Amino acid sequence: MRPIFLSMLFSGLLIVAQWATAAVSASFPELQGEAILEVRGTIKKTNKDGVALFDMAMLQALPIMRLETSTAVTDGVHLFEGFLMRDLLAYVGAEGETVTATALNNYAIDFDIREFERFDVLIAYRMDGAPLLSSDKGPLWIVYPRDQHPELQDIRYDYRWVWQLTRLDIR
Ligand SMILES: Nc1nc2c(c(=O)[nH]1)N[C@H]1C(S)=C(S)[C@@H](COP(=O)(O)O)O[C@H]1N2
Ligand SMILES: [Mo]
Secondary structure, three states: OOHHHHHHHHHHHHHHHHHHHHHHHHOOOOOOOOOOEEEEEOOOOOOEOOEEEEOHHHHHOOOOEEEEEEOOOOOOEEEEEEEEHHHHHHHOOOOOOEEEEEEOOOOEEEEEOOHHHHOOOEEEEEEOOEEOOOOOOOOOEEEOOOOOOHHHOOHHHHOOOOOOEEEEEEO
């Protein structure tokens, strides 16, 4: 093929790629139900006043991930279902170094964003087939693949299992 044709083809592809990206960001859904999780900070996609708000249906539309693990605060092994923290961060177009997770009781903790690439950290909404209730760690609980990685069986990770998660701040 002649170089001029190749460069036309290439710029054509770029236009299609940009159009596709615009279509994806425009498709960020409006909140239908109750806001369960709020994501703020250096994110590319928002749906209300610079914030990304998610109801349960929106969270359950993210790729579902299952994880079987014991926890530091319950007996035995449990089946958790939810989505990967890194999938959520990619979904909102998060860019930064630090994620602060805040809970209903204002418990807050900072994470190095790279941790979510290293480990399949889950934001779980179901345990053993039942929804996590706000009376018991729910509706969202950050769950680490504790049984899969011995280095996660450590007090320094136990405090990152934020239960009753309501908010993530990216910076
Ligand atoms: N929402 C919320 N999550 C939290 C905490 C908290 O106070 N609030 N404490 C953390 C700490 S310090 C630990 S060790 C684990 C286990 O806490 P628990 O034994 O009170 O369940 O949860 C973490 N997640
Ligand atoms: Mo703790």
